[in-house]
Amino acid sequence: MTELLLRVRDLRTYFVTEQGRGTARAVDGVSFDLHAGETLGIVGESGCGKTVTSLSLLRLIPEPPGHILPGSFIELEGRNLLTLAPKALRAIRGNEMAMIFQEPMTSLNPVFTVGDQIAEAAIVHQGLSRRAARARAIEMLKLVGLPDPETRVDHYPHQLSGGMRQRVMIAMALVCGPKVLIADEPTTALDVTIQAQILELLNRLQDELGMAVILITHDLGIVAGTVDRVLVMYAGQVVESAPTPELFARPLHPYTEGLLASVPRLDTPHPRRRLHSIPGQVPAATAWPAGCRFHPRCPYAWDRCTVEEPPLLDAGKGEPASHVVRCWLLAEPARRTRQP
Amino acid sequence: MNLRATLALLGALALALFVVGEARRHAAATPARRRFFRHRPAAWGLFVLSFFVTLAIAAPWVAPYGPSVTLEIVTLKNQPPSLLHPLGTDLYSRDVWSRLVYGSRVSLSIGALAMLVAVTVGAVVGAVAGYVRRWVDTALMRLVDVGLAVPRIFLMLMAIALWQRLPLALFVLLIGLTGWFGTSRLVRAEVLTLRERDFVAAARGLGAGPARIILRHVLPNVAAPIIVSAALGIGNVMLLEAGLSFLGIGVPPPLPSWGNMIADGAAQLATAPWTTLFPGLAIALVVMALNAVGDALRDALDPRREAEWDTDGATL
Ligand SMILES: Nc1ncnc2c1ncn2[C@@H]1O[C@H](COP(=O)(O)OP(=O)(O)O)[C@@H](O)[C@H]1O
Numbered sequence: 184m185t186e187l188l189l190r191v192r193d194l195r196t197y198f199v200t201e202q203g204r205g206t207a208r209a210v211d212g213v214s215f216d217l218h219a220g221e222t223l224g225i226v227g228e229s230g231c232g233k234t235v236t237s238l239s240l241l242r243l244i245p246e247p248p249g250h251i252l253p254g255s256f257i258e259l260e261g262r263n264l265l266t267l268a269p270k271a272l273r274a275i276r277g278n279e280m281a282m283i284f285q286e287p288m289t290s291l292n293p294v295f296t297v298g299d300q301i302a303e304a305a306i307v308h309q310g311l312s313r314r315a316a317r318a319r320a321i322e323m324l325k326l327v328g329l330p331d332p333e334t335r336v337d338h339y340p341h342q343l344s345g346g347m348r349q350r351v352m353i354a355m356a357l358v359c360g361p362k363v364l365i366a367d368e369p370t371t372a373l374d375v376t377i378q379a380q381i382l383e384l385l386n387r388l389q390d391e392l393g394m395a396v397i398l399i400t401h402d403l404g405i406v407a408g409t410v411d412r413v414l415v416m417y418a419g420q421v422v423e424s425a426p427t428p429e430l431f432a433r434p435l436h437p438y439t440e441g442l443l444a445s446v447p448r449l450d451t452p453h454p455r456r457r458l459h460s461i462p463g464q465v466p467a468a469t470a471w472p473a474g475c476r477f478h479p480r481c482p483y484a485w486d487r488c489t490v491e492e493p494p495l496l497d498a499g500k501g502e503p504a505s506h507v508v509r510c511w512l513l514a515e516p517a518r519r520t521r522q523p
Numbered sequence: 524m525n526l527r528a529t530l531a532l533l534g535a536l537a538l539a540l541f542v543v544g545e546a547r548r549h550a551a552a553t554p555a556r557r558r559f560f561r562h563r564p565a566a567w568g569l570f571v572l573s574f575f576v577t578l579a580i581a582a583p584w585v586a587p588y589g590p591s592v593t594l595e596i597v598t599l600k601n602q603p604p605s606l607l608h609p610l611g612t613d614l615y616s617r618d619v620w621s622r623l624v625y626g627s628r629v630s631l632s633i634g635a636l637a638m639l640v641a642v643t644v645g646a647v648v649g650a651v652a653g654y655v656r657r658w659v660d661t662a663l664m665r666l667v668d669v670g671l672a673v674p675r676i677f678l679m680l681m682a683i684a685l686w687q688r689l690p691l692a693l694f695v696l697l698i699g700l701t702g703w704f705g706t707s708r709l710v711r712a713e714v715l716t717l718r719e720r721d722f723v724a725a726a727r728g729l730g731a732g733p734a735r736i737i738l739r740h741v742l743p744n745v746a747a748p749i750i751v752s753a754a755l756g757i758g759n760v761m762l763l764e765a766g767l768s769f770l771g772i773g774v775p776p777p778l779p780s781w782g783n784m785i786a787d788g789a790a791q792l793a794t795a796p797w798t799t800l801f802p803g804l805a806i807a808l809v810v811m812a813l814n815a816v817g818d819a820l821r822d823a824l825d826p827r828r829e830a831e832w833d834t835d836g837a838t839l
Pocket residue numbers: 198200207208209227228229230231232233234235236245248249467468
């Protein structure tokens with residue numbers, strides 16, 4: 184494997200909710216590695232803690248109400264991000280590690296031109312002059328394939344379509360050439376045809392710039408052709424992790440099975456209809472079920488699942504820990520046949 | 524009134540009309556400007572303001588006499604308006620029109636400068652309190668509570684007690700520094716909602732520090748309420764200046780301000796009402812004009828009003 188960039192161990196991010204409704208354990212013990220040039224997919228339904236995970240990586244959790252628990256560990260190229268001083272942290276944000284947000288319509292400042300916003304990171308981190316920054320912004324707009332960049336650079340966000348804004352967001356994130364790009368559901372707010380274009384763009388940029396990408400989505404269909412490795416999240420935890428081909432060929436967690444079954448086929452007319460094959464919904468982060476957190480929705484669940492929380496079990500055939508699953512079925516495979 | 528002064532006055536009127544005409548002509552350019560002129564009194568207010576600002580700037584040309592020139596203390600005192608002295612003369616035989624013109628300089632610049640101080644301090648305090656929150660917010664807002672609870676006139680009187688003759692710069696500063704509390708409340712409330720917006724998180728994610736986020740991402744987005752409160756606030760400051768000058772603790776004579784002109788003429792209200800009537804009228808006109816413009820700006824700068832008028836994008 185190539186050089187290790189980002190090492191996350193036992194990340195826990197909790198929110199103390201108001202009105203004493205308890206603590207939301209939004210991210211509850213997530214661990215993963217990210218290597219240079221690699222693409223990692225994080226998949227899970229809405230409310231599973233994907234956004235909180237990515238915000239935690241950049242330490243962008245609003246505090247209060249949120250906090251990252253002591254014992255969590257996030258290391259970027261040997262530097263522990265959780266103990267870094269605010270100034271050193273800012274030098275990393277947008278420079279070495281950048282993020283694209285879920286909502287292109289609201290993540291741009293309405294009162295500044297897109298050129299100003301793209302140039303911002305370059306001005307903050309590289310002290311570019313205004314003139315040089317503008318030239319860089321035009322260059323970036325070209326890179327992300329926005330037509331007529333010399334004109335667009337002076338436009339305001341409201342003058343652009345959703346797809347164009349997402350391209351601008353990508354340009355903003357990439358202007359300093361980060362080593363790690365976190366894309367939080369970059370296509371969820373977009374039309375299907377635009378979705379494909381944006382994914383293609385991200386793929387091309389990754390090839391050209393050689394950065395590592397964390398692609399977050401609720402749609403397993405999106406990661407299929409794009410990512411090297413998939414992390415399936417449920418209820419704030421990793422429930423399965425495997426190289427993409429392995430995961431699609433041999434999904435072991437019932438939740439992954441459910442997600443796969445709900446991936447829209449190319450020939451279905453409603454590609455946005457999703458997750459109909461998993462009954463129920465993600466519980467509130469303040470009240471994760473006891474035992475296996477997925478057991479109330481699991482077709483295989485038996486009494487052990489309701490009381491005993493499964494650890495991440497190794498299901499790898501070759502390399503150790505290449506395929507891990509948080510499910511008791513791995514310990515008692517015979518139970519799988521008793522499918523309802 | 525000599526020929527030069529008459530021509531200059533006509534020039535000022537023409538210029539004010541021209542400003543309003545030009546503004547109207549370009550009004551269709553953006554939705555914000557269209558919304559501005561939807562307010563009938565807005566054009567009128569703009570005219571009054573441009574007129575008085577022109578007077579203030581061009582005072583030496585518009586005024587036939589100097590602001591404190593006593594013409595002929597025996598024969599020319601308390602003369603009613605005439606062709607030679609369009610607004611009459613006062614107790615010291617000074618030309619009221621000339622003093623009114625020079626007084627516009629003093630009154631308008633005190634209003635504008637004091638408001639500038641108040642708005643700057645208010646915006647920064649409000650933005651910091653709303654963005655940083657926690658104890659900083661608590662401390663600043665308690666300070667604001669105190670500021671709003673202590674009567675402004677009391678603070679001014681205290682200052683007078685310290686400096687018998689208050690220097691003008693200090694007077695302006697005092698008005699400004701006692702007038703930012705409301706603005707800071709307003710800005711804080713806006714910032715509290717703004718700081719949760721996605722683009723602020725995005726800016727933090729790009730490595731922008733708190734100062735940069737407040738100055739570049741938060742404050743420009745509260746520009747609209749700040750500008751509106753400033754426009755309305757100038758009027759208040761002018762009234763305050765007039766009141767304090769009337770009490771003899773504002774602008775020191777013989778420098779004319781509209782406030783101390785009223786104070787000077789108050790004793791002759793029955794015999795020479797023109798010495799108080801015209802400066803009073805000038806204050807009323809400008810304050811009304813500022814309110815009209817402020818109201819129109821509120822609509823013009825609020826993109827949420829967009830849907831009511833147009834369908835194309837918001838502009839600030
Ligand atoms: N600011 C917050 N305050 C309280 N709870 C939060 C906050 N942000 C997220 N959460 C909780 O964290 C959980 C995970 O949210 P999120 O990471 O946004 O999910 P996803 O991105 O996977 O859809 C949710 O249950 C949500 O209620």
